[in-house]
Every structure is written in structure tokens, then in C-alpha cells.
Amino acid sequence: MIVLSGGTGTPKLLQGFRRIIPDEEITVIVNTAEDIIVSSSFVSPDVDTILYLFSGALDFSKWWGIKNDTFHTNNALKKMGINEKLMLGDADRATCIFRQELIQKGLCLTEATLSLSCALGIKAKILPMCNEKVDTMIKTPEGVLHYQDFWVGARGTPEVLDVEIKGIRKAKPTKEVLDALEYEDNVIIGPSNPITSIGPILALKGINEILKTKKVIAVSPIIGDSPVSGPAGKLMSAKGYPVSSNGVARCYGDILDIMVIDDRDTANESDIGVRTVRFDTIMTSVEKSESLARNILELFRDIR
Ligand code: GDP
Numbered sequence: 597m598i599v600l601s602g603g604t605g606t607p608k609l610l611q612g613f614r615r616i617i618p619d620e621e622i623t624v625i626v627n628t629a630e631d632i633i634v635s636s637s638f639v640s641p642d643v644d645t646i647l648y649l650f651s652g653a654l655d656f657s658k659w660w661g662i663k664n665d666t667f668h669t670n671n672a673l674k675k676m677g678i679n680e681k682l683m684l685g686d687a688d689r690a691t692c693i694f695r696q697e698l699i700q701k702g703l704c705l706t707e708a709t710l711s712l713s714c715a716l717g718i719k720a721k722i723l724p725m726c727n728e729k730v731d732t733m734i735k736t737p738e739g740v741l742h743y744q745d746f747w748v749g750a751r752g753t754p755e756v757l758d759v760e761i762k763g764i765r766k767a768k769p770t771k772e773v774l775d776a777l778e779y780e781d782n783v784i785i786g787p788s789n790p791i792t793s794i795g796p797i798l799a800l801k802g803i804n805e806i807l808k809t810k811k812v813i814a815v816s817p818i819i820g821d822s823p824v825s826g827p828a829g830k831l832m833s834a835k836g837y838p839v840s841s842n843g844v845a846r847c848y849g850d851i852l853d854i855m856v857i858d859d860r861d862t863a864n865e866s867d868i869g870v871r872t873v874r875f876d877t878i879m880t881s882v883e884k885s886e887s888l889a890r891n892i893l894e895l896f897r898d899i900r
Pocket residue numbers: 601602603604605606607608642787788789790792793794815816817818823824825826827828877878879880
């Protein structure tokens with residue numbers, strides 16, 4: 597099974613899949629368009645969340661970072677007048693230093709991630725979507741901000757005029773991503789931000805054409821007219837999409853076989869334009885994640 601993922605909604609669903617499928621059978625293709633260098637350490641926020649999820653270290657209260665991590669380095673830097681763009685915990689920082697060391701030695705992001713997976717004892721295949729540098733840039737009335745400056749630095753408050761994924765046209769899906777897609781038929785697009793998490797993966801050369809030949813089930817991160825969390829609504833509006841499951845389906849286009857929306861959602865199948873199935877998609881506990889994961893697996897049986 598292949599899952600396309602960002603760093604919050606889809607990891608919750610993966611937590612459920614892990615209870616019913618062995619990790620060895622799970623491949624996660626992860627967004628890298630929010631990656632950033634912080635204090636000479638290579639932070640790949642979505643990849644890191646997935647690494648920590650599978651290694652059991654994730655801080656589930658925040659869905660980023662390592663549980664019980666300390667922040668001595670971040671605090672020491674603050675005292676010296678350096679306010680880091682992201683709150684990096686000390687153990688979390690070690691991951692990012694490890695990655696940066698390997699990249700500096702000439703390894704690509706995929707190789708560095710595989711080394712990290714190995715070091716953390718992870719059996720799932722965690723694949724960055726590409727090896728090239730890709731940056732999500734948010735256009736606001738005050739200027740263009742890197743995604744992290746918009747979301748973490750400015751807490752997502754500026755008005756959003758446009759979103760650009762810088763570098764995406766030159767980026768290619770990796771050989772590992774293409775190989776995984778060649779041997780697997782079932783693809784899940786998790787409930788992640790359609791513009792900044794899933795959008796960059798789908799924008800990679802050739803991915804759409806490949807996905808049209810697969811069984812693809814997407815889970816909507818939007819219920820009614822708002823996201824469960826985060827800035828997806830604002831970013832979808834800026835790109836001209838309605839903030840609804842219908843808008844999410846439009847973002848993904850004709851690659852979908854089934855759209856999963858929440859029981860409480862008012863969207864309907866005729867607007868969404870593909871077979872639409874309703875489940876409880878709010879994953880407030882691991883049991884709820886597991887139940888949604890089971891329901892999704894069942895759906896694959898119906899797709900020819
Ligand atoms: P990011 O990388 O941190 O932006 O995280 P993602 O893109 O993976 O996930 C963010 C999206 O997940 C948001 O648009 C939320 O609406 C959605 N989300 C978070 N939790 C849930 C949940 O329990 N259910 C559903 N359906 N969506 C969720």
C-alpha cells in the first residue's frame with residue numbers, strides 16, 4: 597500500500613494502518629516542499645513526523661517532534677540572540693544534523709532518509725517525494741514568505757494572495773518513488789493539505805499519469821467549509837478552489853476512484869464528481885484512526 601502524506605492529517609491515518617498492516621508493507625511518499633535549513637541542520641518537517649511515527653518516538657500531542665524532547669540548544673541560542681525559525685528539540689535536531697551531514701557528504705535526500713530509517717529501526721519505506729530543493733512560497737500583501745515564515749513565524753495570520761511551489765517544475769519523482777508505484781496498485785491520498793502537502797507530490801512530472809492507472813482513494817481534510825486544522829482553507833481559496841470536499845476533489849482532478857468524506861460533511865457525490873463514501877474521519881484517538889483505516893482498506897475491494 598502506498599500513502600501520499602504531509603505531516604499531520606495523514607500521519608494520524610497511518611497510525612491506524614500500522615495496527616492492521618505490517619510496517620514492511622507500507623510505503624509513504626512524503627511532501628518535502630516545506631523543508632528548510634535551521635541553524636545548519638536540514639529539517640524535513642513532514643518526513644521527520646513520519647520517521648518518528650514509525651520509530652515510535654513521535655510526540656503525539658503536537659504531531660511533530662520527539663516526545664519528552666528537551667530544548668536546551670534552542671534556548672541557549674535564544675540567549676545569544678538567535679531566534680530559530682522552528683522550535684527544534686535536541687533529539688529532533690540530531691536527526692536534522694544527521695541528515696545534513698549525509699547531504700554534505702554527497703548523498704541525496706532519499707539516501708539520507710533511508711539511512712535515518714535504518715538508524716531508527718524503521719521497516720516501512722519512507723520516501724521523500726523528490727531529491728531536488730522545492731520551496732512553498734506564500735504571497736501576502738506584505739511580500740512573499742517561505743511557508744515556515746508564514747505558518748510558524750506569522751502563525752498563518754497574513755492574508756494569502758497566492759501559493760507558489762518554487763522549483764517544482766524542475767523536480768522529478770525519485771527512482772524509488774517510481775519503483776514503488778510500479779509494483780503497487782493501491783494508493784491512498786491521506787487527509788493532508790491539498791495545496792501545500794499533496795499538491796507538490798501530484799505536481800511532480802508524470803505522477804498524475806501514473807496515478808490514473810492505479811486505484812486511488814483520497815480522504816478529505818475538509819469537513820463542510822473548513823479544515824479540521826491548519827491553513828488549508830485559506831490556501832485553497834487563494835488558489836481559487838472552494839473550501840469544501842468538492843474543492844479537494846477538484847485539486848486532485850481525474851486521478852480519484854473514491855473520495856472519502858466525513859459523516860458530518862454536507863458535500864454530495866454529484867458535486868464531488870467521483871464515488872463518495874462517508875465515514876467518521878475525525879481521528880481523535882488511535883481507535884478511530886484504526887477504524888477509518890479498516891474502512892478504507894475494505895473500499896479497495898470494490899474498485900476494479
Ligand atoms: P502539515 O504538513 O502539518 O500541513 O499536515 P498535513 O498536510 O498532513 O495535514 C493537514 C491537514 O490535515 C489539514 O488540512 C487538516 O484539516 C487535516 N486533518 C488533521 N487531522 C485530521 C483528522 O483527524 N481528520 C481529517 N479528515 N483531516 C484531518
